[in-house]
Amino acid sequence: MTNSGTPAGGQAPPRRRSKAVRRLVISVLVLLVLLVAADFGAAAVFEHEVSKRAQQQFDLRDHPSVRVGGFSFLAQAVSGEYDLVTIDAKGVPVKDTLRDVDVHADLRGVQAPLSELVGGSLTQVPIREVEGQVRIKAADVNRAIQGNANEVVSAITNLTIDPVSEKAVNTKPAEGEETEEDATEIADQEGTTAGVKLCGTVGIAGQDTELCVFSIVSLVDGGVDIAPKRLELRNGGSDVKLPQQIQAKVLSLFARRLDPGSLPFKVTPTAVTVEPGVLSVKGKAENLVLGR
Template identity: 25%
Template sequence: MKKLVITLVVLAALLVGLDLLGRWFAEREVSAGVAGQLPAGASVDTDIHGFSFLWQAVRGEYPSVTLSADDLTVQQLTGVSATVDLTDVDLPLSGALSGNVDALTAARAAGEAVIPAASVSTATGGRPVGLAPAPSGSPDEVVISTPVEVLGQTVTVSATAGASITDDVLTLRVTQVSAAGTAVPAAVSADLQGSLSLDLSLIGVPFPVTDAGVTARDGDLVITATAEDIRADDLR
């Protein structure tokens, strides 16, 4: 009886080890496959959730998979990070082991892309900017702060910008300019409305942005989106 118990424990340990090894290998291969669809130099991490991996892999069905990428270049934007949570994923065993993700599908995806303030600053021509969520809490407004000179003094001006995404282009349009305790001259306000109103191409964000919201977090611009019926072509 004791030998049987020991044998079962050893077998269980071997199966768990094999499961972990298979998961590691598949995550590495899928990461390489997805990275191959992104701009050169992109690095992707894959997390296949749930247990056991081997059972999921044999069936080609995965309840949840997370893909994450850092330091992406999205058109004129650099340093972009993205995370995509895929639900009810189908990927044949051969694809999981070879890194061929052409047949990958998912019922749903929840994506988040973070555009660093430094990249937004570059898009404005190098003007220093800070980003914060709108006081109203609206998912389609952000507050852009920047230093300007008013009457010989440098003051921080806040510009409220409406945010929308159409045809893979993020549009920021400044609607209001204010500075605490200081009147903003019309010429300065007009200049900011021009320089801080941006059209940023999102082609290259590795998830669909058709139904997306825009806000700011920790000083960066954040895009969140959900989509259904995802295919591999959507992850590029």
């Protein structure tokens, strides 16, 4: 042992070494926390700026929700391009019938230079690709159907929306059987038509009866046309039969055209899809500018 307290061989005591390592770890952790905080803070500023411009672009009453995807916002900000920015606006009214439409947009290749973002001079945001979607919920579909002002359809409650294959829509089941809904037959591909089953509860002869209308929904000029093909009625697990003439009249009451309004950024609608509880219209566009 020398006068300096260092053991022979010149190595530092284990206690000093452990303190140095501990300080280094703490410093690294503090730095990481600061970087994460800066990342979240910068992302919040960016999301707010995009939200303001999206509100103007969509003509919305409230600011939509904006979220930046990717591992690190700051890394994307330095490059000036963001891989994915998601915008969601809920409860958007469209004319008188549709009062609760959801608007969704995925923006890819969003360009926003860091200097303009920090300096507050960001006015226009070029976007490489946009995929837009509007979602029409069951309550709005029910309201549209009740617009026919018929005693039967105006009494329908608990309307549900479910996807079915177009084959199931056009194929009548055997006597006394229900339609078999094979999920594998429901096309996973998006197109301009899709099968849908609309079911609700209605009073017939004083009894609650489940009424299901099997229809084809089609994308026509940006709107959604519902073309009913056949119906099934069940009361307590038993089929209810209606005269063919009355069935045809009931089916005609479900023929409706829904106008979901414009897709985000004036994206051209290209597909209609059916999800549980929702009818969706989707479309894509390239090389757009947010804020123009």
